[in-house]
Amino acid sequence: MTHTDLNGQLDTARADAELFDLLRIPSVSADPARKADMVRAAEFLHAKLTGLGFDARVDATPGHPIVFAQRQGPAGAPTVLVYGHYDVQPEAPVEEWHTPPFEPTVRGGRVYARGATDDKGQAYAHVMGADLLLQGGDLPVTLKFLLEGEEEVGSVNLGAYLTAHRDALACDVIVISDGSRFAKDVPSLTYALRGISYVEIHVQGASRDLHSGSYGGAAPNPINALAHIIAKLKDETGRILIPGFYDDVEPLSDEEREMWAKLPHSDEAFAGSINARALPGEPGFTTLERLWARPTLDVNGIWGGYQGEGSKTVIPARAGAKVSMRLVPGQDSHRITNLIGEYVASIAPEGVTAEVRDLHGGEPVKVDLDSPFVQAASTAIESVYGKAPAFTRTGGSIPIVATFREVLGAPVLLVDLGLDEDALHSPNESFALDDYHNGIRVSAALLQEIGKLGR
Amino acid sequence: MTHTDLNGQLDTARADAELFDLLRIPSVSADPARKADMVRAAEFLHAKLTGLGFDARVDATPGHPIVFAQRQGPAGAPTVLVYGHYDVQPEAPVEEWHTPPFEPTVRGGRVYARGATDDKGQAYAHVMGADLLLQGGDLPVTLKFLLEGEEEVGSVNLGAYLTAHRDALACDVIVISDGSRFAKDVPSLTYALRGISYVEIHVQGASRDLHSGSYGGAAPNPINALAHIIAKLKDETGRILIPGFYDDVEPLSDEEREMWAKLPHSDEAFAGSINARALPGEPGFTTLERLWARPTLDVNGIWGGYQGEGSKTVIPARAGAKVSMRLVPGQDSHRITNLIGEYVASIAPEGVTAEVRDLHGGEPVKVDLDSPFVQAASTAIESVYGKAPAFTRTGGSIPIVATFREVLGAPVLLVDLGLDEDALHSPNESFALDDYHNGIRVSAALLQEIGKLGR
Numbered sequence: 001m002t003h004t005d006l007n008g009q010l011d012t013a014r015a016d017a018e019l020f021d022l023l024r025i026p027s028v029s030a031d032p033a034r035k036a037d038m039v040r041a042a043e044f045l046h047a048k049l050t051g052l053g054f055d056a057r058v059d060a061t062p063g064h065p066i067v068f069a070q071r072q073g074p075a076g077a078p079t080v081l082v083y084g085h086y087d088v089q090p091e092a093p094v095e096e097w098h099t100p101p102f103e104p105t106v107r108g109g110r111v112y113a114r115g116a117t118d119d120k121g122q123a124y125a126h127v128m129g130a131d132l133l134l135q136g137g138d139l140p141v142t143l144k145f146l147l148e149g150e151e152e153v154g155s156v157n158l159g160a161y162l163t164a165h166r167d168a169l170a171c172d173v174i175v176i177s178d179g180s181r182f183a184k185d186v187p188s189l190t191y192a193l194r195g196i197s198y199v200e201i202h203v204q205g206a207s208r209d210l211h212s213g214s215y216g217g218a219a220p221n222p223i224n225a226l227a228h229i230i231a232k233l234k235d236e237t238g239r240i241l242i243p244g245f246y247d248d249v250e251p252l253s254d255e256e257r258e259m260w261a262k263l264p265h266s267d268e269a270f271a272g273s274i275n276a277r278a279l280p281g282e283p284g285f286t287t288l289e290r291l292w293a294r295p296t297l298d299v300n301g302i303w304g305g306y307q308g309e310g311s312k313t314v315i316p317a318r319a320g321a322k323v324s325m326r327l328v329p330g331q332d333s334h335r336i337t338n339l340i341g342e343y344v345a346s347i348a349p350e351g352v353t354a355e356v357r358d359l360h361g362g363e364p365v366k367v368d369l370d371s372p373f374v375q376a377a378s379t380a381i382e383s384v385y386g387k388a389p390a391f392t393r394t395g396g397s398i399p400i401v402a403t404f405r406e407v408l409g410a411p412v413l414l415v416d417l418g419l420d421e422d423a424l425h426s427p428n429e430s431f432a433l434d435d436y437h438n439g440i441r442v443s444a445a446l447l448q449e450i451g452k453l454g455r
Numbered sequence: 456m457t458h459t460d461l462n463g464q465l466d467t468a469r470a471d472a473e474l475f476d477l478l479r480i481p482s483v484s485a486d487p488a489r490k491a492d493m494v495r496a497a498e499f500l501h502a503k504l505t506g507l508g509f510d511a512r513v514d515a516t517p518g519h520p521i522v523f524a525q526r527q528g529p530a531g532a533p534t535v536l537v538y539g540h541y542d543v544q545p546e547a548p549v550e551e552w553h554t555p556p557f558e559p560t561v562r563g564g565r566v567y568a569r570g571a572t573d574d575k576g577q578a579y580a581h582v583m584g585a586d587l588l589l590q591g592g593d594l595p596v597t598l599k600f601l602l603e604g605e606e607e608v609g610s611v612n613l614g615a616y617l618t619a620h621r622d623a624l625a626c627d628v629i630v631i632s633d634g635s636r637f638a639k640d641v642p643s644l645t646y647a648l649r650g651i652s653y654v655e656i657h658v659q660g661a662s663r664d665l666h667s668g669s670y671g672g673a674a675p676n677p678i679n680a681l682a683h684i685i686a687k688l689k690d691e692t693g694r695i696l697i698p699g700f701y702d703d704v705e706p707l708s709d710e711e712r713e714m715w716a717k718l719p720h721s722d723e724a725f726a727g728s729i730n731a732r733a734l735p736g737e738p739g740f741t742t743l744e745r746l747w748a749r750p751t752l753d754v755n756g757i758w759g760g761y762q763g764e765g766s767k768t769v770i771p772a773r774a775g776a777k778v779s780m781r782l783v784p785g786q787d788s789h790r791i792t793n794l795i796g797e798y799v800a801s802i803a804p805e806g807v808t809a810e811v812r813d814l815h816g817g818e819p820v821k822v823d824l825d826s827p828f829v830q831a832a833s834t835a836i837e838s839v840y841g842k843a844p845a846f847t848r849t850g851g852s853i854p855i856v857a858t859f860r861e862v863l864g865a866p867v868l869l870v871d872l873g874l875d876e877d878a879l880h881s882p883n884e885s886f887a888l889d890d891y892h893n894g895i896r897v898s899a900a901l902l903q904e905i906g907k908l909g910r
């Protein structure tokens with residue numbers, strides 16, 4: 001079957017309808033109140049894959065369930081493991097959504113819904129890729145799906161699952177679509193991901209809230225203290241001040257800097273796409289270098305004292321913040337988490353205690369560009385998009401990728417199908433339907449190309 | 456009627472029952488959802504004062520209503536205006552209350568409820584003081600009550616009310632009980648209050664929330680920016696860094712420093728009372744000097760990004776904080792609000808905009824110690840507590856006091872009946888019942904002493 005056949009056979013109306021049903025399930029892994037919805041999403045995928053003739057099952061974990069499915073291919077055919085996640089980010093702030101986050105709505109060729117691109121849309125493109133091939137006959141490879149429900153909360157149980165099911169998961173290559181292409185007209189293959197260290201900082205002052213009139217000037221203020229701590233984590237130029245933070249950072253090669261300098265990128269357009277007045281960041285690096293190959297630190301949330309209407313003259317007892325650091329090849333998330341823990345405790349202002357709690361971490365990774373699977377992916381992408389992919393990195397993290405390589409010992413292909421403009425993790429997340437449909441075609445073509453490789 | 460008679464005649468059971476009924480009304484002026492409760496509280500006071508033979512009324516304002524009542528005294532008797540407020544602070548964080556904030560509960564001789572001491576308990580002590588005198592005959596003075604419902608939100612409508620009703624409010628002396636005595640066994644008369652400038656800082660980065668993986672390292676982060684701004688408002692020693700902030704501060708006199716050095720105060724006990732590890736503050740001043748005679752700055756609330764369970768890797772579009780500055784004699788709240796506005800805009804980090812919004816302000820004030828009314832108050836307090844009052848300042852603010860002096864041209868007596876340990880503005884606010892009962896006796900004795908002064 002040629003790629004042309006694939007294009008002709010794709011029933012986009014059915015492909016859309018099935019994805020929209022999945023998007024209607026509010027599978028927010030961070031929200032304990034959504035536990036039943038997580039199960040519903042897992043069972044939805046289990047039913048679909050069973051219907052395609054896969055040997056599928058839903059495996060319980062201490063957290064949210066994992067969907068595993070496999071379908072035997074021809075004797076001697078390679079084995080492909082597709083990884084994706086059916087859990088999504090919280091929808092907050094819900095008031096900023098133009099249409100309800102869990103009622104998929106099509107506007108201007110895009111479907112708007114939480115999880116549309118991250119990762120339900122990209123993961124389901126592979127399910128429909130198998131569906132597409134099976135209409136024309138059998139699969140050219142042995143295909144396995146591993147779809148988890150905890151990626152947005154650090155894949156806390158997947159590592160143990162991989163180890164426990166090492167044999168069932170054995171494969172020649174792992175395919176992951178959970179990121180963004182470089183640009184609408186630039187298909188890309190991603191060869192490196194940043195890792196992450198995600199912590200909470202908790203600052204305690206007095207044991208109770210105090211009147212700022214009766215105590216202001218003498219009582220410790222945990223919010224002011226937290227602000228001093230955060231200001232000492234990263235300076236205003238974007239340089240991180242945690243001692244030892246940069247020690248193990250693998251430097252950028254001249255080849256990479258030259259390759260990226262050739263990519264079509266405009267700081268003005270990038271800033272304009274998010275209505276930012278400037279793109280502040282670490283001196284001495286371009287925007288792409290800072291996003292792809294340099295570590296950074298961002299406060300993701302902060303709270304303390306009175307947040308309601310009007311004014312309350314209170315000195316609160318405590319304040320806190322969520323802080324995440326993106327890590328690059330060479331860095332180790334456990335070491336970084338320890339470094340920030342020791343540093344924060346050492347800079348806590350007089351009168352307060354500051355404690356760092358580890359929420360989750362993931363290791364950075366670089367993918368081997370020499371594998372024949374990379375060539376197969378490049379061919380498949382070119383057959384659908386009409387041009388060869390650019391080789392890029394991404395600023396995001398898929399912590400489990402490092403674990404995949406470690407436990408299963410197979411190369412990982414990062415075939416990104418989405419775009420940053422899809423607003424993943426933001427209100428009004430969306431996925432362009434043509435990107436979804438091309439993703440289905442790329443998935444089918446990739447399995448065909450890998451099938452040709454034999455073992 | 457002698458003070459002994461007063462003590463004998465006080466029906467404490469009835470006095471408590473009436474106060475508890477008032478405490479059951481959740482009159483939180485900052486909460487738009489409590490508007491009807493504000494009216495209920497005003498009508499409760501109107502009914503009580505009418506029952507005591509006062510000519511009482513509830514006057515509407517653009518915000519919450521004002522209760523005004525007056526009862527004519529003997530010809531040639533002085534006129535006393537008692538000011539208080541029936542609105543209370545928000546009860547948040549409600550989960551830290553041991554008993555519900557609007558169900559008054561007596562434990563260990565204290566009544567626990569929001570507003571118990573600030574200011575329902577202290578204001579109602581004067582209502583019951585009049586009640587007590589009227590049992591024994593008539594009032595020795597012409598007595599007026601002015602009870603507002605917006606003190607906790609800056610008394611935004613009281614200034615205009617005072618001006619509009621200048622004639623009806625005409626008086627020889629103003630009595631206010633809305634603060635804390637120096638200590639349980641140290642009755643005090645307060646001769647100075649700090650003013651306040653209360654603002655909100657709003658920081659805007661990109662126009663939407665962003666994925667910290669896709670944008671971390673290039674996109675402006677309004678929370679990190681806000682932390683840098685706050686860290687530049689006050690250094691870690693407590694010294695405020697806003698240019699010009701200290702220009703007009705009236706220095707402490709040697710007499711004041713010596714008078715306060717003699718007061719029974721222990722930093723250890725003070726820190727221990729709030730379980731604070733230290734009492735950080737401006738170098739070169741004692742704790743009492745910092746609390747009473749030095750300006751300060753506290754962040755009262757902060758928010759931004761994800762505050763829910765688990766982790767969300769988001770760079771939020773905006774963040775904000777509530778910041779209040781306590782001001783001392785010499786400073787002007789309008790000038791200070793302008794200074795922080797200009798300063799914050801000037802230090803906003805690259806890529807964000809920072810805006811300061813004025814929530815409310817109030818002027819600092821010092822009371823004239825030479826007035827004969829001060830002697831009358833001193834005598835009344837000594838007759839009840841058995842010792843003469845100490846002359847102290849307070850760190851709190853009653854912004855309207857400056858307006859009273861300005862519009863009505865009468866001296867103000869600050870007869871504090873509560874204690875800092877009452878935890879005003881905090882969870883588990885309370886008022887010692889013996890302080891409430893002594894407050895009733897002090898109020899009655901004070902009216903008798905002022906009656907003796909004639910005009």
